[in-house]
Amino acid sequence: MLSQTEENYLKALFHLTEEYADKPEAGTNELAAMLNVKPATANDMLKKLKEKKLIHYEKYGKISLTSLGKKQAIDIVRKHRLWETFLYEKLEFTWDEVHEVAEQLEHIHSPKLIEKLEKFLGYPLIDPHGDAIPNAKGELKLQARKTLSQIAVGKTCKLVAVRDNSATFLQYVVSVGLGLSSKIKVLNRQEFDGTMEIEVNGKKSSVSERFANNIFVA
Amino acid sequence: MLSQTEENYLKALFHLTEEYADKPEAGTNELAAMLNVKPATANDMLKKLKEKKLIHYEKYGKISLTSLGKKQAIDIVRKHRLWETFLYEKLEFTWDEVHEVAEQLEHIHSPKLIEKLEKFLGYPLIDPHGDAIPNAKGELKLQARKTLSQIAVGKTCKLVAVRDNSATFLQYVVSVGLGLSSKIKVLNRQEFDGTMEIEVNGKKSSVSERFANNIFVA
DNA sequence: TATATTTGTTAGACTAACCTAACTTTATAT
DNA sequence: ATATAAAGTTAGGTTAGTCTAACAAATATA
Ligand SMILES: [Mn+2]
Ligand SMILES: [Mn+2]
Ligand SMILES: [Mn+2]
Ligand SMILES: [Mn+2]
Numbered sequence: 331m332l333s334q335t336e337e338n339y340l341k342a343l344f345h346l347t348e349e350y351a352d353k354p355e356a357g358t359n360e361l362a363a364m365l366n367v368k369p370a371t372a373n374d375m376l377k378k379l380k381e382k383k384l385i386h387y388e389k390y391g392k393i394s395l396t397s398l399g400k401k402q403a404i405d406i407v408r409k410h411r412l413w414e415t416f417l418y419e420k421l422e423f424t425w426d427e428v429h430e431v432a433e434q435l436e437h438i439h440s441p442k443l444i445e446k447l448e449k450f451l452g453y454p455l456i457d458p459h460g461d462a463i464p465n466a467k468g469e470l471k472l473q474a475r476k477t478l479s480q481i482a483v484g485k486t487c488k489l490v491a492v493r494d495n496s497a498t499f500l501q502y503v504v505s506v507g508l509g510l511s512s513k514i515k516v517l518n519r520q521e522f523d524g525t526m527e528i529e530v531n532g533k534k535s536s537v538s539e540r541f542a543n544n545i546f547v548a
Numbered sequence: 549m550l551s552q553t554e555e556n557y558l559k560a561l562f563h564l565t566e567e568y569a570d571k572p573e574a575g576t577n578e579l580a581a582m583l584n585v586k587p588a589t590a591n592d593m594l595k596k597l598k599e600k601k602l603i604h605y606e607k608y609g610k611i612s613l614t615s616l617g618k619k620q621a622i623d624i625v626r627k628h629r630l631w632e633t634f635l636y637e638k639l640e641f642t643w644d645e646v647h648e649v650a651e652q653l654e655h656i657h658s659p660k661l662i663e664k665l666e667k668f669l670g671y672p673l674i675d676p677h678g679d680a681i682p683n684a685k686g687e688l689k690l691q692a693r694k695t696l697s698q699i700a701v702g703k704t705c706k707l708v709a710v711r712d713n714s715a716t717f718l719q720y721v722v723s724v725g726l727g728l729s730s731k732i733k734v735l736n737r738q739e740f741d742g743t744m745e746i747e748v749n750g751k752k753s754s755v756s757e758r759f760a761n762n763i764f765v766a
Numbered sequence: 767t768a769t770a771t772t773t774g775t776t777a778g779a780c781t782a783a784c785c786t787a788a789c790t791t792t793a794t795a796t
Numbered sequence: 797a798t799a800t801a802a803a804g805t806t807a808g809g810t811t812a813g814t815c816t817a818a819c820a821a822a823t824a825t826a
Contacts, residue, residue: 335783358804371784373805378782390791390804421664431658438656440649446639553813576774589814591775596812608774608821 334437337406338365339375340384344403347394349472355392401468408464410436411457412447418458419451425458426500460491460510479524479542486515487547494544506535552655555624556583557593558602562621565612567690573610619686626682628654629675630665636676637669644718646676678709678728697742697760704733705765712762724753
């Protein structure tokens with residue numbers, strides 16, 4: 331059985347190389363950064379994960395998940411998102427509070443628990459952040475998503491998900507009037523730095539390109 | 549913040565010395581046995597827990613919880629029993645399945661989670677095994693309980709709780725027709741080894757003294 | 767009370783997960 | 797093509813939690 335730490339490494343690799351991936355392989359440094367450890371620490375773990383046939387990896391080479399590693403990673407993601415949904419739907423947690431607790435709950439080992447939880451929640455398809463919830467077989471539709479930064483001036487779009495799950499970011503999102511399914515009108519974009527003028531429910535705001543890169547729309 | 553391991557030691561000490569305690573102090577060996585570690589391991593932890601002012605302990609002396617240690621222990625017990633109740637009431641887990649998963653869930657750190665969970669469950673007072681659930685202040689009524697082995701021949705009593713939470717024991721309990729609130733009539737007792745003849749819902753069974761010691765009745 | 771048994775402690779070793787400091791390889795920019 | 801910078805690795809060390817083997821103290825027994 332995998333340790334919590336090993337599970338966290340697989341999940342991070344999944345996010346870096348599979349889900350919303352710009353590229354299909356990851357590097358030691360970015361992986362370490364995502365997990366808040368030093369590259370030397372990540373390097374130790376890479377050797378162990380390779381030994382367990384969970385990742386493809388050669389010294390000085392790029393990293394990717396094996397099909398076994400991917401299966402494990404998706405299982406953690408599934409648990410994470412089902413727990414987030416539980417906290418949000420049943421326990422009155424807010425958007426920005428669910429992620430942190432789900433980081434702990436995702437490591438509870440009990441197949442029965444997660445099956446029953448899924449049933450209890452009515453087989454939800456997306457979590458409170460708009461992310462797809464993998465089914466029991468590990469199937470997951472990777473929605474092709476545009477970011478707000480890619481929307482042309484004058485167009486209107488709908489918020490379908492957020493990339494960053496941190497409380498800081500989500501509270502900021504809420505403060506400009508946004509939530510899942512919000513309609514966003516793009517009023518203007520500065521060529522210089524990508525800063526955008528947007529309108530949500532009649533309220534106008536100015537957001538940075540970095541902000542817009544973290545909002546997925548359709 | 550306490551580690552999961554430290555939490556498990558405090559909980560074990562609580563069970564040994566506070567709840568249903570024959571005696572108010574514990575020894576290294578029985579503590580180690582309860583946690584499935586070697587006495588040498590437990591000894592190391594005792595030094596650490598003493599350092600953190602969670603237990604009273606002197607070399608070669610007996611062990612007991614400080615008020616701080618007791619407070620922490622009760623908090624774990626509270627979480628354990630609320631989670632057991634959740635699994636039983638909301639997720640269709642059976643009597644004998646809840647304990648093992650609750651052993652993991654009890655270590656999730658989030659005061660908000662446990663408050664909301666308690667509310668969601670309707671502020672339950674007892675868990676699926678009949679054990680009292682401490683409230684948010686750490687208050688817990690320690691019911692004075694008799695065991696089935698103490699009931700006189702000819703008398704009838706009601707099962708209010710079980711001492712052993714293991715799946716093996718609970719499945720045995722179910723197999724003789726027993727559950728929470730079952731009426732038990734004591735038909736006979738062998739002087740030699742305490743073996744008892746009992747009747748539950750018209751069904752007669754013979755149970756050992758050890759079995760009867762693990763059934764709490766009123 | 768002397769001896770045997772039980773209980774508890776210490777010393778030394780191991781693994782997982784982390785670190786820093788030094789080094790090597792690969793990539794980038796003159 | 798070289799020099800610098802970035803990325804990645806290695807060596808050696810720490811802490812938590814575990815173990816075995818040897819020892820010491822306390823308790824029970826003859
Ligand atoms: Mn999340
Ligand atoms: Mn999410
Ligand atoms: Mn239990
Ligand atoms: Mn219980």
